[in-house]
Every structure is written in structure tokens, then in C-alpha cells.
Amino acid sequence: MRSVVLYDFWRSSASYRVRIALNLAGIDYEAVAVDLRTGDQKSMSHLARNPQGLVPVLEIDGLRLTQSLAIIDYLDQARGLGLLPSDPAGRAQAMALAQSIAVDVQPVCNLSVAQYATNLRDGAVGMPGDWMRHFIRPGLLAF
Ligand SMILES: N[C@@H](CCC(=O)N[C@@H](CS)C(=O)NCC(=O)O)C(=O)O
Numbered sequence: 001m002r003s004v005v006l007y008d009f010w011r012s013s014a015s016y017r018v019r020i021a022l023n024l025a026g027i028d029y030e031a032v033a034v035d036l037r038t039g040d041q042k043s044m045s046h047l048a049r050n051p052q053g054l055v056p057v058l059e060i061d062g063l064r065l066t067q068s069l070a071i072i073d074y075l076d077q078a079r080g081l082g083l084l085p086s087d088p089a090g091r092a093q094a095m096a097l098a099q100s101i102a103v104d105v106q107p108v109c110n111l112s113v114a115q116y117a118t119n120l121r122d123g124a125v126g127m128p129g130d131w132m133r134h135f136i137r138p139g140l141l142a143f
Contacts (some may be wrong), residue, residue: 003060004022004028004030004058004059004060005029005030005031005032005058005060006018006019006022006029006030006031006032006056006057006059006061007033007046007050007055007056007057007058007059007092008031008032008033008034008035008055008056008089009034009036009041009055009064010033011036012036012055013101013106014054014055014056014068014106015055015068015103016057017068017069017072017102018061018068018071018072019031020060020136021071021072021076021081021083022075024081024083025075025079025081027060027075027079029058029060031061034046034055034118035056036111040055041054041055046064046068049064049066050066052066054110055068056071058071059114060074061078063095068102069098069102071108075105077104079121087104096138097143100142100143101143104109104139105135105136105139105140108138109132109135114127114128114131115128116131117131
């Protein structure tokens with residue numbers, strides 16, 4: 001068994017971010033699927049890992065880390081990846097791009113948010129896809 005474990009789900013964009021960073025770092029890891037479609041993220045075992053009931057969670061160096069950008073920052077610092085430009089302006093620009101997706105677009109398209117919006121609309125046809133497209137397209141265009 002590998003000592004680095006990533007609790008993730010294949011279609012989770014936050015998990016994608018961490019998988020990309022782990023691969024850039026050349027870190028071998030075990031992926032443990034938390035199936036968001038069946039609600040595994042709300043199981044007692046996953047809530048013990050992350051009380052937020054979200055993926056990804058990364059176990060590495062004796063730590064249990066949550067929040068994709070914080071995890072990537074840890075990998076960057078701990079493994080000297082040099083993911084961000086060293087000049088302050090370039091660094092601010094790279095962080096702004098990352099945050100435009102991770103902080104603005106992704107949270108409103110999160111499964112629990114989209115499902116709640118769908119319930120408010122009495123399960124209207126096209127939901128939650130319509131809801132997600134409404135935020136994703138302009139968000140990516142702005143990016
Ligand atoms: N800010 C968190 C967001 C994590 C997040 O929203 N993960 C989603 C998948 S992309 C999730 O676990 N959703 C489960 C749910 O909504 O119940 C991060 O960047 O790690």
C-alpha cells in the first residue's frame with residue numbers, strides 16, 4: 001500500500017486540480033474513490049476525514065489535507081515544485097486565474113448547490129445542467 005492516499009472522484013474538478021499537481025510532482029499515490037453520485041462524501045468514514053463532506057482529501061507526510069488550492073500550495077512548498085511565477089505580479093495573475101475557477105465558478109456548480117437549486121425549482125427539466133452551464137460558460141470565457 002502506498003503512503004500517499006488521495007480520496008477523490010473522477011469527475012470532481014477540485015480533485016482534477018490535485019491529481020495534476022501530484023503528477024507534476026511525480027508523486028506516486030493511491031486513489032480511493034468517494035462516489036459523489038451515491039453520497040459517499042456524507043458517510044461517517046468520509047466525514048471523519050473531512051467534516052465538510054467534500055473531495056479531495058490528501059493524506060501525505062503524516063498529514064491529512066483538504067481544500068484543493070491549499071493542498072497544491074502544500075505540494076508546491078514541500079516539494080519545491082515552483083508552480084507559481086516568482087515575480088509578485090505574475091504570481092498574483094496566476095492566483096487570480098486559479099481562484100476565478102476554484103473560488104468563483106466551481107462552488108456554485110458544486111453537486112450539493114446544483115441539487116438544492118434543482119429542488120427549489122421542483123426538479124425543473126434541464127436542471128441541474130442548465131444551472132451549471134449558466135455559470136460555467138461565462139466563467140470560462142472570462143478566464
Ligand atoms: N473548495 C473545495 C471544493 C471541494 C468540492 O466542492 N468538491 C466537490 C467535488 S468538485 C464535492 O466534493 N462535492 C460533493 C457535494 O457537493 O456533496 C476544494 O477546492 O477542494
